[in-house]
Amino acid sequence: MGRPEPATETRAPLSKELVLRTAVALADRHGIESLSMRKLADELGAGAMSLYYHVPNKEELIDGMVDIVFSEIEPPPLELDWKTAMRRRAHSTREVLNRHRWAVGLMEGRMKPGPAGIRLREAILGCLRRAGFSIEMTIQAYSVQDAYIYGFALQETDMSPETADDFAAVAEQQMDTYTDVLADFPNLVEVVGGHVARAGYDYATEFLFGLDLILEGLDGLRG
Amino acid sequence: MGRPEPATETRAPLSKELVLRTAVALADRHGIESLSMRKLADELGAGAMSLYYHVPNKEELIDGMVDIVFSEIEPPPLELDWKTAMRRRAHSTREVLNRHRWAVGLMEGRMKPGPAGIRLREAILGCLRRAGFSIEMTIQAYSVQDAYIYGFALQETDMSPETADDFAAVAEQQMDTYTDVLADFPNLVEVVGGHVARAGYDYATEFLFGLDLILEGLDGLRG
DNA sequence: ACCTGAACACCGTTCAAGT
DNA sequence: ACCTGAACACCGTTCAAGT
Numbered sequence: 001m002g003r004p005e006p007a008t009e010t011r012a013p014l015s016k017e018l019v020l021r022t023a024v025a026l027a028d029r030h031g032i033e034s035l036s037m038r039k040l041a042d043e044l045g046a047g048a049m050s051l052y053y054h055v056p057n058k059e060e061l062i063d064g065m066v067d068i069v070f071s072e073i074e075p076p077p078l079e080l081d082w083k084t085a086m087r088r089r090a091h092s093t094r095e096v097l098n099r100h101r102w103a104v105g106l107m108e109g110r111m112k113p114g115p116a117g118i119r120l121r122e123a124i125l126g127c128l129r130r131a132g133f134s135i136e137m138t139i140q141a142y143s144v145q146d147a148y149i150y151g152f153a154l155q156e157t158d159m160s161p162e163t164a165d166d167f168a169a170v171a172e173q174q175m176d177t178y179t180d181v182l183a184d185f186p187n188l189v190e191v192v193g194g195h196v197a198r199a200g201y202d203y204a205t206e207f208l209f210g211l212d213l214i215l216e217g218l219d220g221l222r223g
Numbered sequence: 224m225g226r227p228e229p230a231t232e233t234r235a236p237l238s239k240e241l242v243l244r245t246a247v248a249l250a251d252r253h254g255i256e257s258l259s260m261r262k263l264a265d266e267l268g269a270g271a272m273s274l275y276y277h278v279p280n281k282e283e284l285i286d287g288m289v290d291i292v293f294s295e296i297e298p299p300p301l302e303l304d305w306k307t308a309m310r311r312r313a314h315s316t317r318e319v320l321n322r323h324r325w326a327v328g329l330m331e332g333r334m335k336p337g338p339a340g341i342r343l344r345e346a347i348l349g350c351l352r353r354a355g356f357s358i359e360m361t362i363q364a365y366s367v368q369d370a371y372i373y374g375f376a377l378q379e380t381d382m383s384p385e386t387a388d389d390f391a392a393v394a395e396q397q398m399d400t401y402t403d404v405l406a407d408f409p410n411l412v413e414v415v416g417g418h419v420a421r422a423g424y425d426y427a428t429e430f431l432f433g434l435d436l437i438l439e440g441l442d443g444l445r446g
Numbered sequence: 447a448c449c450t451g452a453a454c455a456c457c458g459t460t461c462a463a464g465t
Numbered sequence: 466a467c468c469t470g471a472a473c474a475c476c477g478t479t480c481a482a483g484t
Contacts, residue, residue: 144433151374
């Protein structure tokens with residue numbers, strides 16, 4: 001597992017930065033359920049308890065990991081019109097969340113937003129206010145967009161098994177389970193059988209469709 | 224904790240039903256992170272290992288719990304026009320998810336959908352097809368709505384601390400942390416300070432706003 | 447300042463066994 | 466058919482101690 005440090009070589013000294021970045025990498029590779037303080041320390045070539053010098057506990061470790069994810073999201077560029085700017089940050093969010101699938105359910109929930117999360121929030125609110133939305137409408141517009149973006153990411157993450165093998169296994173098993181009652185679910189058969197199962201199902205296009213539906217709807221509500 | 228069974232009284236016999244329903248109640252009360260096989264068995268007055276006769280493992284326990292949640296969601300009523308029917312099921316979903324906050328992140332992800340989840344899916348697809356949407360548009364329309372509904376529930380669950388004390392603590396702490404740099408976040412100050420912090424912030428209204436934005440947008444795209 | 451091992455109170459699950 | 470305790474391989478975290 002990992003690469004065990006040769007005892008002769010001195011290990012890179014720990015730091016909050018290094019601990020967090022390694023934790024993110026580990027979660028990217030193996031998912032967050034399998035991320036333990038002990039394995040993380042191991043990956044760093046350190047004793048399990050060394051982590052606690054740099055991070056108070058696992059909860060705040062995850063807070064820090066989430067803020068790293070926030071820092072990778074491109075804020076709405078100032079020079080673009082509001083819809084294009086929002087599309088850009090939406091796409092960037094989706095892309096980043098696909099790189100860090102473990103983070104999807106955790107972005108909104110942290111009670112302690114980090115600096116990157118705060119900065120992004122500020123940039124988005126500013127973009128909407130400058131576009132002419134009232135304070136009340138800015139809140140609404142922000143809320144719909146984020147609900148959609150994070151909800152879509154949740155679907156996408158959850159519905160795409162990690163490996164092709166997983167996918168085949170799941171598909172086959174569902175067939176087994178429901179084959180005898182398929183007649184009761186004509187619409188499911190029509191939709192799943194006819195379209196979703198096609199390999200070319202394109203999440204990016206689907207994401208854009210819903211996003212533009214929302215952005216166009218909002219455009220009429222500016223002051 | 225709970226009510227320890229008096230040794231004289233014979234305990235209700237276990238069953239998959241009872242195990243699942245007790246697990247849901249426990250998760251409702253204490254969150255899903257604190258739900259362990261051992262505590263669940265304890266609550267049932269049984270030994271920890273008794274559960275494994277009724278449920279193969281924790282993963283499938285949770286699958287079963289999620290399907291109970293699905294079973295509580297009202298499907299789109301057949302006799303209503305499509306938008307009203309969809310609004311009904313959307314509200315029902317939000318309400319059920321507020322009763323079972325632990326479930327929000329788990330509804331879409333389970334690789335083994337249960338019967339209730341399947342039935343609900345079928346009903347929604349049927350409603351959209353009857354409304355005149357093409358197969359392709361049905362998929363899109365379904366996807367936008369669910370992304371929004373589950374994304375909104377995610378925000379709402381995550382942003383509402385369990386207790387008023389939690390809320391106060393978080394608010395105060397955020398103030399402490401960012402007071403010195405508040406000048407850098409004028410839009411955040413304006414929006415949070417001016418509106419969101421007001422006690423009367425109404426999630427139901429906000430939910431409806433975004434939902435109708437989407438439904439109206441979709442209405443123009445029927446065949 | 448930075449790192450550590452032993453110990454504690456937990457987990458999920460296997461297994462061989464009891465009624 | 467239904468339930469069980471002991472045991473195994475894990476967890477996060479406290480504490481007192483090492484350099």
